Amino acid sequence: MNCLQADPVFKMNRMKKQTGNKVSTEALWERIPDVPVFTNLTEEYGRVPKEAEPALEALATPHIESFDWAVDEGLKLALKELPDVSFELPNTSKDRITLKVTDARVCSPSVVPGTVGAKDHRIFPTECRQRYTTYKGDFIITMSWWMNGIQQSSIEKNLGAIPIMLRSKLCNLQGLNPKGLVGKGEHETEWGGYFIAKGHEKLIRMLLMTRGNYPVFLNRSAWEARGKGFTDKGILVRCVRQDRSHKIRICCYYHVMSSNAVYNNVLHYLSDGSVKIMFNVGRELFFVPIMMILKSLVDVTDEFIYKRCVAGFEDDLYMKSCITDMLRDLHRQGIHSSYGSKQFIGEKFESRIRKQIGDWSTDAQCCEFILQYLRSVKVSIYIVACLAFRTYVAIHCATPMEKFNFLVHALKKLYQGVQDKAAPESPDHVMLQEVLLGGHLYLQLIKDKLTNWLTTVQYLILRKAKADTTKALQQSDINQVVSKSFQIDRNFETFIATGNVPLGTGQGLPQTTGLTIIVENLNRLRYLAHFRSVHRGAFFMELRTTDARQLQPDAWGFICPVHTPDGTPCGLLNHLSAFCEIVTQTQDSSEIPNVLIGLGMVSIEQTCPFPIKDCYTVSLDGRILGYVPMEDAQKIVDRLRLLKLENGKVPKYTEIVLVPKRPKGQFPGIYLFTSLARMMRPVINLRANKVEYIGTFEQLYLDICITPNEAYPGITTHQEINERSFLSHLASLIPMPDNNQSPRNMYQCQMGKQTMGTPYMTYHRFAENKIYRLYFPGTPFFRPVHYDYLKLDDYPSGTNAIVAVISYTGYDMEDAMIISKSSFERGFGHGCVYKSEHIDLKFLLKNTTTQSTFQRDPLEPNLNEKLGPDGLPHIGQWLEKNDPYFCFFNAEEGKYVTRKFSGMERVYIDSVKLKGNDEGTLFKQSVVIVMRVPKNTRMGDKFASRAGQKGICSYLWPQEDLPFTESGLTPDIVFNPHGFPSRMTIAMMIEIMAGKSGALHGLVHDATPFRFNEDDTAVEYFGSLLEKGGYNYYGTERMYSGTDGRELTADIFFGIVHYQRLRHMVSEKWQVRSTGPLDAVTHQPNKGRRRGGGVRFGEMEKDALLAHGASYLLQDRLFYGSDRTTAHVCMECGSLVSPIVIVPPTTPGATLAETPKPKCGLCGKDESIEVVEVPYVFKYLTEQLASVNIKIKLDVGQV
Structure with missing residues (x-):
């Protein structure tokens, strides 16, 4: 094959497929401008756009589309997978009852019926933010029930209101254009993707999970502790249903040969080289031989099972002997058929399963239920492999034979790995990972709560039937029971508010809190x-x-x-x-098997005309389809990839993986994936000259070049979309990151998220606890094109500052920087913090019977200055500590109560919002007060450039004392030149030159990475622009001393840098105390500014005092000012714990003449006991060590 290159004029058609807020990201990368511009100088700046920006809408696409799928298609699938609840009534007729949820729907948020004054019954998110409520809609289900097999009338039940994701199909903002969003109190760029719980915006975190439906061969030392004979090898398979549920796990373990193997009916112990499946019901672990599972799935002969297990590995004597031994072991246990295997499994789980499928079920039916409804499976044939049973064993497979074929495939991979013929894999690699989306977790929680609800209804019915065993169950009884059943709204609201999932739902998750x-x-x-x-x-x-x-x-x-x-x-x-991108839409893969057969695949159901050892096994989402000859595999895969680009029978987001056969390489095969939640990314297919989406597993076996010059003839098949496609959005915003040391780029990604800026345009509508705002932000002269792509000029952060790189006055050491006082007075870095406080009289007074209201006390005239007639502070009024904050009438006690302001800083009242209840019947009982706290720059506040150069303001230096240039310019910031060599932030040096030339010529320069190279350097480009402007080529200038006017003899690097003011301010961190609370255990001062803790004194402070020769101060700070205490020590034994005081017995009413002297419990002497001063924490440590029989001996002596 000749070398393929992308067409230099390659340009895909921009597809703006927009349905509501669903935007196709197919051509998003083409929306990146070629060069940056000053968008704030264009006519469109500041105006509401006609259409939504696809680049911003795409940010929430995985969250919104997963939620839409969950409440529509996913909910239907979950109801199909939801097991029925069957039981027998304890009445005289022994009626058999079956309960099942047959339908469910989630409604859009609306006001409760009977709300006073509601003209529009829809609820919009801005109302919930301001009222500190939850944006939620009703969840209504339909329950069907059967008595003795006869279906009765269905019952509809509202299980409460559950949170709704913003901009989803259920959100009332759905379909609104930017102008409509602004009309509803939102930003024109509101992209949604989150929930509102109790007024706070909450996002379900995306978690990385093991790739679904793929057997992973692992080595884990922890598995050796499973029991005798277990090794560190296993197969991990996380099988996932179509509704994305995974709950109970099943594992298969491989046992090493042992002469001490015990042969009995306990499923934990198997013979040499055997395999067992371990699964858990709740928290109980159970083990089942894998051959017993295979025999239960299909009714076939042992010869059939043997041939399938060794197919392709007929020369592997060890594997053949292990399969034979496992089959023989079943016969030793008396299991000779498929029915016998089911009967055996059913007997063992009879007590746990009959309650769910009915007490009248047979043992074989119990076994069928186990194979059908186990939520997740871990297969580990002495390697733990996590499988997720779908309908019978492997839950992702549709038929028993498909499950049989999958387990056989996992068994083969296991034995190849055990013999070191296949390389071990790792779930820590991205190739074997997918993403757990918020919508999928939300659906799993719905399914879990519906199961609990059915169990509760069953319990209520049984309790009602036991009360009167002679009465038959009527429809009215069921209606009454359902009406009394619990609602699930509080569970969902708690989950969204706290991120904690119930124990049952959290099985299989890498965390159950903070989701x-x-x-x-x-x-x-x-x-x-x-x-x-x-x-x-x-x-x-x-x-x-x-x-x-x-x-x-x-x-x-x-x-x-x-x-x-x-x-x-x-x-x-x-x-x-x-x-x-993350796959969020279900893809139709039904045509793929026929396409593969047409390309030359032999179906698994047919006899393969080729030797299986010369074929690759083909699997689709974990289902084994057939075999492909190795010599034709690459051609078939290439053809399949071209069909994928045609958007025909092969879906667009299909992942096509050909793992070639290599000595000790990854287990070979052709793996196709079309499931949800996989990560995909666009690249250019050079053969078809089209954009193709590839997956994480697929990428490893493709040759992808970044630029056409890197392509290898006959090898390279794909090319990157651009040179920056591997970076995230924030990393793409770093100016020329290819010129920085790597840690500095990481620091900027973090500090960019800590910068004060313009987070909102609707400050008056938001009531967050804390909002930072920068009054005078600027647009940078030097920025990447990604800055304009994300429309960041609409929400700017940072300020352009004139910087002089010079060591001046000594106040700029150790990353500190000097700021011109005049620049500060002109507004450099000025900002504020908005703080909100929610005051609810019902919770403040802890009563719900009386209606207290906000009112000003008419008998207190001194309140008029700060408070209005409604008892609330005036808008614009400043408050200090102990000023009247609000006043209300306590209806229960019949008196006015005035509360004082307890803040330490002066604040200004920005807004006061009265709230009502959901029905609109209560008023003047709840209020939100928004305060504005000025936060202008002061010494100790933190700043940073976009190159990761962070430092604090050490001094506000008078402008007349700062050095000035020939043209009279004085710097806003004095930066120490010692900050460059060790940090190697060359991008900041380039920015100084670029910003200076941009201001001279009125240009905005491109800071996109990889734009310059060794032949075309940035210094040469910006230096020539400076020369054309009449400045030095290297950006240096001669400056004059601000104190005596003499010319400085050095050339000073001088230019413009875009500086960020970070949220870390000294006014929020300063801390001082003389006395205060102590820790009850260590007797040391508490930590924490809010709790009146002590000032932290660490290693660097200790070293500084030692370096200054002030070591005696250490004794004061770390001993006398901390946990100084006295203790008795034995001078001969050197022990702190051996001296004890023995009190002699006394008669009742008598007193001791003198306090007894302590005596050493080891040597028995009392004259060797002395009193010493030691830190209390050392004394505490000595006592703790003594409790575990560890002795500490001190070397003590007289001074």
């Missing part, structure tokens, strides 16, 4: 980053191993290598690359 996060809108960057973040799971944060944190090569293009926080969540909290 929802607050969508912090500190600035635009932080807001949008939440929607692209994926988490590995809180479980991995506690592990000592770093495997889950490491950046693997297969993450290229899917997970951003730059955008991850430093510290504890490093490598676990990641972000998707800019154009990585």
Whole structure:
């Protein structure tokens, strides 16, 4: 094959498929402008656009479409998978009852019936934000029931209102254009994707999970602790139903040969080289031989099972002997047929299963239920493999034979891995991962709550029947029971508000708490980053191993290598690359088997005319389809890939993986995936010159070049969309990150999300607890094209500052920087913080019987200055500590109550909002007060450039004392030149030149990475522009001293940098105390500013005092000012715990003449006991060690 290259004029048609807020991201990368422009100078700036911006709408697409799927198609699938509840009544007729939820629907949010004054019954999100309520809609189900097999009348039940995702098909904002959104109190760019719970915006976090329906061969040392004979090898398969549920796990384990193997009927013990399936019902673990499962699935001979298991591996004597031994072992246990196997399994689980399928069921029917309704399966043939049974065993397979074929395939892979013929895999690699979306978790919670609700209805019916065993169950009885059953609205609201899932729902998740996060809108960057973040799971944060944190090569293009926080969540909290998509729409894969047969595949149901050892096994979403000769496999895969691009019988988001056969390589085969929740990304297929979406597994076996120059003839098949496609949105906003040291780019991704800016346009409508605002933001002169792509000029953050790189005055050491006082007085870095307080008299007084209202006390005239007649503060009024805050009439006690303001800072009342209840019948009982706190720059506040150069303001230096240039310019910021060499932030040096030339010529320069190279350097380009403007080529200038006017003898690097003011302010962090609360255990001062804690004194402070020769101060700070205490010590034994005081017996009423002296319990002496001063925490540690029989001996002596 000749070298294929992308057409230089390759341009896809821009497809703006927009249905409501659903935007196709097929050509999003083409919306990136070629060069940046000053969008704030265009006529469209500041006006509401006619259409929504697809780039911003795509941020919430995975969340919204997964929720839409969950409440529509997913809900229907979940009801089909929901097991019936069957039981027998304890009455005289022994009636058999079956309960089933046959229909369910979720409604759009609306006001409750009977609401006073409601003209529009729809509820919009802005109302819930301001009223601190939940944006929710009714969840209505239909329950059908049968008595003795005869269906009765169905019953409809409203299970309460559950949270609704914004901009979903159930949201009342659905279908509104930007102008309509503004009319409903939203931003014109509102993209939704989150919930509103109790007034707070909550987002369900996306979690990385093991790839579904694929057997993963692993080595895990923890598996050896499962029991005798277990090894560290296993197959992990996470099987997923069509409704994306995965709950109970089943595992198969492989046992090593052991001469001490016990042969009995206990399923935990198997013979040499055998395989067992372990599954759990609730928290109980059970083991079943895999051959027993295979025989239960299909009624075939042992010869058939043997031939299927060894097909393709007829030369593997070890594997053949293991299969034979396992089949023989079944006969030793008296199991000779498929029915006998089912009967055996049913007997063991009879007591646990009959309650769900009916006490009248046979043992064989119990077995069928086990194979049908186990939520998840882990197969591990001495390797744990997690399978998820679908209808019988492997729950993703439709028929018993499909399940049989899948288990046989996993068995083959297991034995090849055990013999070191197949390489072990790792679930920490992105190739074997998919994403758990919020909508899928939401549906799983619905399914779990419906199961609990049916169980509750069953319990209520049985209780009613036991009360009168002679009465037959009537329709009215069922109606009464259903009406008394619980509602699920509180469970869902708690889940969205706290992120904690019930124990049953959380099985199989890497965490059960913190699944929802607050969508912090500190600035635009932080807001949008939440929607692209994926988490590995809180479980991995506690592990000592770093495997889950490491950046693997297969993450290229899917997970951003730059955008991850430093510290504890490093490598676990990641972000998707800019154009990585997640499959959220169900794809029709029914035609793929016929297409493969037409291309030369032999069906698994037919006799293969080729030797199976010379064929690849073909699987589709975990279902084994057939065999393909190895010599034709590559041609078939190439043809299948072209059919995929035609958008015909092969879906667009199909993942086509050919794992070639290699010595000790990955287990070979052709794997096709069309399921939901997989990560896909666009690349250019060079053969077809079209955009193709590829998956994480697929990418490993493709050759993808970045530029046409990197393509290898006959090898390269694909090309990247652009050079920056592997970066996330925030990483793409870093100016020229290819010129920075890698950690600095990571720092900027974090500091960009901590910058004060313009988070809202509707400050008056929001009531968040804390909102930061920068008064005078600016647009940067030097920025990547991604800045305009995300429309960040509409929500700017940061300020352009004139920077002089010079060591001046000594106040700029250790990353500190000097800011011109005049620049500060002109508004540099000025901002404020909005704080909201929700005051509800019902909760404040802890009563619901009387209606207290806000009113000003008429007998207190001094309240008039601060409070209005309604008892609330005036708009614009400033408040300080102990000023009147609000006043209300306590109806229960019949008196007025005035509350004082308890804040430490002066605040200004920005707005006061009165709230009512849901029915509109109560007023003047609840209020939201929004306060504005000025936060202008002061010494100690933190700033940072976009190159990761962070530092604090060390001094507001008078402008007349700062150095000035020949033209009279004085810098806004003095930056120490020692910050460049160790940090290697060359991009900031380039920005100084670029910003200076941009201001001279009125240009905005492109800071997109990889635009410059060694032949065309940035220094040469910007230096020539400076020369044309009459400045030095290298951006330096001669400056004059601000104190005596003499010319400085050095050339000073001088230019413009876009600086960010971070939210870390000294006014919110300063802390001081003399005395205060102590910790009850250590007797040391408490930590925490809010709790009156002490000032932190760490290693660096200790080293500083030692370096200054002031070591005696350490004794004062770390001893006398901390946990100084006295203790008795034995001078001879050196022990703190051996001295004891023995009180002699006394007669009743007598007193001791003197306090007894302590005596050493080891040496028995009292004259060797002395009193010493020691830290209390050391004394506490000594006592703790003594409790575990560890002795501490001190070397003490007289001074």
